[in-house]
Amino acid sequence: MKKIIFICMIATMLFACKSSSSTTASTEAPTLSTKLDKSTQVAIKGNWVLTNVSYPGSDYIKVNSFDLADSKCFIGSTWNFISNNNKGTMTLTAPSCTAFTSPIVWSINSQGLFVLKIVNPGTKSKNVKEGYLLKVAGLSDNSFQLIDNINVGGQVKDVTYQFQRAN
Numbered sequence: 001m002k003k004i005i006f007i008c009m010i011a012t013m014l015f016a017c018k019s020s021s022s023t024t025a026s027t028e029a030p031t032l033s034t035k036l037d038k039s040t041q042v043a044i045k046g047n048w049v050l051t052n053v054s055y056p057g058s059d060y061i062k063v064n065s066f067d068l069a070d071s072k073c074f075i076g077s078t079w080n081f082i083s084n085n086n087k088g089t090m091t092l093t094a095p096s097c098t099a100f101t102s103p104i105v106w107s108i109n110s111q112g113l114f115v116l117k118i119v120n121p122g123t124k125s126k127n128v129k130e131g132y133l134l135k136v137a138g139l140s141d142n143s144f145q146l147i148d149n150i151n152v153g154g155q156v157k158d159v160t161y162q163f164q165r166a167n
Helices: 002-015 040-044
Strands: 046-054 076-084 088-094 102-106 115-117 130-136 143-152 155-167
Touching: 040 102
Parallel strands: none
Antiparallel strands: 046 076, 046 155, 076 088, 088 102, 102 115, 115 130, 130 143, 143 155
């Protein structure tokens, strides 16, 4: 019975996540561990502001981040990460963009991949089957980065989301 539950957990992780960019071509998912990196999760807990989004060709290419809005609309957004229950919120407030607030479910697996699920209103977080995998980089007491991949003309490019701890 334990083996069946373990296999179901792995299958859920493999099929529940997708790339954050709607322009990213479908690629084979990496093998994911169901074990969480608790120390990194605790380091990220708290309130953060997304201060910058950068990627090669950003002057010419628009990236639709997390299938929600143009990546530039995320600059200035506020994020809250609660590490003991892996929940939180994200709020977009850029003046020239549509305001958006949503609960999120998140975790960091033992391979350093940040798993993000955006919970739509009226949906229970356990029923959210799709999400996004990003790499965690540059983690310090006051900043960190989430890095996504997009496909531009057949080449994979990094989209870097820079976070600063809110005061």
